[in-house]
Amino acid sequence: MENSVIEIIGAVLVLLGAIFLFLGALGLVRMPDVYNRIQAGTKASTLGTFLSLIGLLLIIPAWWGKLILLVIFILITNPVSSHVLARASYCIKVPMFKKTVVDKYKEDVVKLFKKDENND
Amino acid sequence: MLQIILAIFLGIIMLILAVIAVQNKNVVVAIIAAGAVSLFASVLYLLLAAPDVAMTEAAIGSGLSTIIFFYVLNKIKRQNG
Amino acid sequence: MVNTILTIAVVIMMLALMLTLYRFIKGPTASDRLISFDVMTVSSLSLIALIAKFSERIIYLDVALVYGLLSFLGVIIVARYFEKGI
Numbered sequence: 672m673e674n675s676v677i678e679i680i681g682a683v684l685v686l687l688g689a690i691f692l693f694l695g696a697l698g699l700v701r702m703p704d705v706y707n708r709i710q711a712g713t714k715a716s717t718l719g720t721f722l723s724l725i726g727l728l729l730i731i732p733a734w735w736g737k738l739i740l741l742v743i744f745i746l747i748t749n750p751v752s753s754h755v756l757a758r759a760s761y762c763i764k765v766p767m768f769k770k771t772v773v774d775k776y777k778e779d780v781v782k783l784f785k786k787d788e789n790n791d
Numbered sequence: 792m793l794q795i796i797l798a799i800f801l802g803i804i805m806l807i808l809a810v811i812a813v814q815n816k817n818v819v820v821a822i823i824a825a826g827a828v829s830l831f832a833s834v835l836y837l838l839l840a841a842p843d844v845a846m847t848e849a850a851i852g853s854g855l856s857t858i859i860f861f862y863v864l865n866k867i868k869r870q871n872g
Numbered sequence: 873m874v875n876t877i878l879t880i881a882v883v884i885m886m887l888a889l890m891l892t893l894y895r896f897i898k899g900p901t902a903s904d905r906l907i908s909f910d911v912m913t914v915s916s917l918s919l920i921a922l923i924a925k926f927s928e929r930i931i932y933l934d935v936a937l938v939y940g941l942l943s944f945l946g947v948i949i950v951a952r953y954f955e956k957g958i
Contacts, residue, residue: 674873682877685922689881689888692915696891699911705903708895712907716914723881723918727925730874737933741921744937745914748944752910752951759951760903793879793926800886804893811897819902819950826946827896827909830939834916837923837935845935854942861953 681729688723691715704768705760713753720745798838805831822860829853878922885919906950913943 695715702708721742728738761776805828812824829852836845889912896908917940924932 678874679877682874682881686877686881686884688918689884692918693884693888693891695911696888696895696915699895699908700891705901705907708904708907712911716911720914720918724921727921731925734930734933737930737937738921741933741937741940744940745917748940749914752944752947755948755951756903756906756910759954760901762955763903765901765903793882797882797886797923800889804889807893807897817902819953820905823902823905823909823946823950824896827912830913830943831916833935833939834920834923837920837932840927842929842931842935846938849935849939849942854945857946857949861949865953 678730681726684726684729685723686726688719688721688726691719691722695719704771705765706757706767709753709757709760713749713756717745717749720749794838798835801831801835801838805835818864822857822864825860826853826857829856878925882919882922885915885922888915889919903954906947910943910947913939917943 692715695712698711698715699708702711724738724742724745728735767774808824808828808831812821812828815821815824829848832852833845833849836848892908892912892915896905896912899905899908917936920932920936920939924930924936
């Protein structure tokens with residue numbers, strides 16, 4: 672069982688990524704409404720997948736091409752999907768948690784509708 | 792040993808998702824659960840060392856059938872007013 | 873040493889999949905289930921990368937790329953249906 676230091680650092684990074692994935696899933700269970708669940712789940716899962724792929728890159732350096740492609744793909748698509756999800760759940764009027772204090776998106780929606788009416 | 796445990800775990804997840812897809816009243820939830828069953832079947836095929844079957848299963852079961860289901864659902868909703 | 877740590881990581885990812893499955897069963901609205909689907913697919917994407925390391929075949933990473941692309945496509949389609957219809 673002779674491993675170099677780089678491989679052990681990579682394995683610890685993979686373990687850290689798995690822990691972040693677990694914390695994201697825990698936030699998905701514990702949070703009270705849809706928007707908090709989006710914010711807890713997708714950010715933590717993005718960081719977890721990023722860390723585990725980087726750790727795998729340190730363990731096997733010969734696979735760098737496809738691993739870096741996967742990392743760039745994850746970093747582009749996962750925030751886009753969370754943003755689209757939040758916008759869609761606002762559009763179908765999913766109820767907020769009753770202790771929510773501020774809703775900034777409402778003013779922006781009103782402004783956008785006014786601009787559309789002016790254009791028409 | 793780890794592969795056997797992982798295969799049993801993925802099978803149990805697929806079974807629970809299939810029960811949700813059959814029993815739930817909401818149509819959108821049923822379609823999402825059917826897509827999730829197909830994605831986990833893809834991981835299971837990958838565990839059985841068949842990457843080409845896994846790729847085809849993910850493309851057809853999750854991509855194409857979900858698009859067709861939502862297209863038809865949209866047409867039905869528009870016809871009923 | 874490395875294989876032991878990676879086995880522990882696989883077990884923790886299986887626990888995370890179990891928690892997201894709990895939210896999928898319990899969730900009151902359809903949006904909750906969609907978020908749970910998103911987190912579940914991203915978790916199993918890194919599980920696929922670890923399976924590729926254990927069996928030492930680079931072709932499995934191609935499957936991971938297709939898998940990520942199709943889960944993203946599914947989330948976008950359902951969200952567009954929620955917003956204005958496809």
